Amino acid sequence: MEDCRVLFMLLLAFSVNVAANSEGDALYALRRNLHDPENVLQSWDPTLVNPCTWFHVTCDRDNRVTRLDLGNARLSGSLVPDLGRLTHLQYLELYKNNIVGRIPKELGNLKSLVSLDLYHNNLSGDIPASLGKLKSLRFLRLNGNKLTGRIPRELMNLSSLKIVDLSENDLCGTIPTSGSFSKFSEKSFENNPRLNGPELMGSVVYDLGCK
Template identity: 65%
Template sequence: MAPISLILSFFLFISPALSTNSEGNALHALRSRFKDPTNVLQSWDPTLVNPCTWFHVTCDSNNHVIRLDLGNSNISGTLGPEVGQLQHLQYLELYMNDISGKIPKELGNLKSLVSMDMYQNKLEGEIPKSFANLKSLKFLRLNNNKLTGSIPRELTTLSDLKVL
């Protein structure tokens, strides 16, 4: 029987890979929702354990996805709840594309988010009230979409928000 310390060491060794793999799974699920006529997402290979090698994805020193740069990439499709699984994400850049549908309320789970740029798309519906959970958010750009309703009152609790 293997000593407990050996088993514990094994789990400590693979735990970063497991967390990045879940981020890779979330990004791959997002990719499957997009049409990508110019192949900007061709490097997003789900068989790689680590999405940090993919183009348009930036990671920190712990291999956590902190930035998604797909602004002006000629992609279309919809956003899904899987984006909310990128718990270390700080920058979400999806501006100037043809992304449509509603903004998933799960984006409110991105507690480390500093900037969300999704302007000039075809997003519709209301701004989710869950955005009030984004206490680190400084920049929220949603202009030039097909959004309806008013800006949620809950967003007034975001003391760091500089641009709305």
């Protein structure tokens, strides 16, 4: 019995280390893709097994990454698909930087995510429809970027959403008014010159000129 207990503890420690390594690899992939003039990522050392020792990274009791706080850090560069491997992440805070490029569709794999704050960057391209899989998401702030395309209707199914801010982009089409979007005011969508306003409840609007 004692041998079984020891074996179980060894297997548990191994699985935690594997998870930590995988998450550390994902975070280090992000570091390699970012320019960091203030050296806020200096502690992100890939030779350390556990990324929970890195600054701006918070973990739970099982050493799984739950929070990434890099807001207003003067970072530039782009996001990486590897972020989708942080499946226990609850808060992704990368606001007020100079991050460019697309929002990776792999962020839709972050099933524990509560808050996605990418506002005031220079992100472009569509809002990924895969974000509609984030059933725990309560705060979605993508304002102050250069995002284009339609607002994904998949987001209407996120019943936990409390705050949405998509203002100050270049979105087009109409504003959803069904599901979770029924409680958001037009202020959440203002300053999108090609956004035509709320759609009729229950209607499906196709705008072939919206790209």
